[in-house]
Amino acid sequence: MYGNDFIDPDEPLNAAEFGDVDDAVAAAATTAAQRAEGGSSFEALLAADQRIEPRDEMPEAYRKTLIRQIAQHAHSEIIGMQPEGNWISRAPSLRRKAILMAKVQDEAGHGLYLYAAAETLGVDRAELLDLLHSGKQKYSSIFNYPTLTWADNGAIGWLVDGAAIMNQVPLCRCSYGPYARAMIRVCKEESFHQRQGFEILWTLSRGTAAQKDMAQDAANRWWWPALMMFGPPDTGDAATTGGHTAQSMAWGIKRFSNDDLRQKFVDMTVPQAAKLGLTLPDPDLRFNEETGHWDFGAIDWSELWRVLKGDGACNAERIERRVGAHHEGAWVREAANAYAARHDLGQQQEYVA
């Protein structure tokens, strides 16, 4: 058995597989073709659902919001390498090691596309990394939870990558061109991540009693943090005031509210848990015939705030590791800069000659 034959490969298993990403690719081509007909103001481009490109004029607040969001996204990709990276040497077979290594490497690539997208807004990636290392910019709080067993790699792929895809598919149509284009490629790769996670749990839940328990335990620990990945609720006591949601929606950066995306994720994931033979740790989970959606229990928002503020199991460890990797990589950056400088010089000399 290799690949996706554990489940019908034509049956969508995550939000990137319902055709929205392909629709976004087609829409991008159409809008790009229309765009060539003439320049427009920021407002006119937004109104026409056109992409804003780096050469276009844009309000300073739009630029700053995007830098913050793209940087936080990039930071999450590279910090997100750690929880699974620490399992590469312990993955249970050569095949699992190869798959996990490819997955972790993809996350590094996602970080690169995103730092490059942020740089088109006039910021330097070194600056952004400094902000991450000094704690002035955040990454997704999900990566402050530990990966205790092999099954956690399955739960991360299935739930964490699954939730990330749900968030990222609408970003394929984000108003800022470089971010939208990066998201198209990211979503395609994330889809593979989600399937590999599902397959790990599928295999474990059909194994020995101990393996099944391990899968169940991982699902129990990752379910609620995955739901928190969509951010605080849009209404009610736990909603944050002064948030950027309304403005981000007006700017075409955000397309759906946090609660809408969370509900879509729950609706998609509950039947998958049943297929896996796993239960989700929520006694209030039940299908609501009237709304056609799965109702779920109250989320403990104090946990999200606690982990975000630095009190998760792994906050200190993740940053320490990141800063260490940055220092250890100094010689690579120096070498790359020296090579680039020599290459530039070579080109200049060629030009002179």
Ligand SMILES: [Fe+2]
């Ligand atoms: Fe990623």
Ligand SMILES: [Fe+2]
């Ligand atoms: Fe991923």
